[in-house]
Amino acid sequence: MITNLRLLCLHLTGKDYGCPYWMVYLSQIEALKKTVILENPKFCLKDGTKLCLPDFPKQEFQTLQEVFEEASQRFQEEELDPPVSQSKEHLCGNCLAIVANQTSHCEACGATFWTPFEIGIRSLILPAWGSFSIRPFSFALVEQVSYVVFGLGILLLEGKDNLVIAAVMFVLLNAMAAVGYYKLTAKGLYLKEVPAERQAVNDQFDGSLNPDAPTRFS
């Protein structure tokens, strides 16, 4: 979503509830490009980081570019440059307030977020454990089934001759999952727990919790 002030990355369908939300002021975007191989939209940001949109429909890139350029031009004419803590500000998935970097809870609504370490450890013990914590259930289930099938393959092919090699392969498999999920969780805020009395905030949000937080309709 692009407003006259910022780019908002939100999941509005409900099925991805809990996934990271971001907000970028237009003044923090230097360019809109495409990724080399998959040609997904990629925003190059002022602080050197990038924001890629892997699920964006390819046929709508042209429209995105036009809307972005128009919004950027209007923004530049206003000569606005709002202060930020980083180009890509993390938003709370429950109330949309800006959450400070390296923070695992939202001061506005009390929601908590998974830390990379928590998810990394879970994935190291059992890859699907980390996945079930932050991914949609169906996605995690497919991953769990794949892990079981792959694990059985290792046991059948390697385990009968050399249990040590099979064990090493299992450790490597889990370590790869742990590193992958650690990096994924470090990229954004995945909701862990929301206080019961604040769980409806996201559905009824009107901007009153935090005057600096963007509403969905601004």
Ligand SMILES: [Zn+2]
């Ligand atoms: Zn919050």
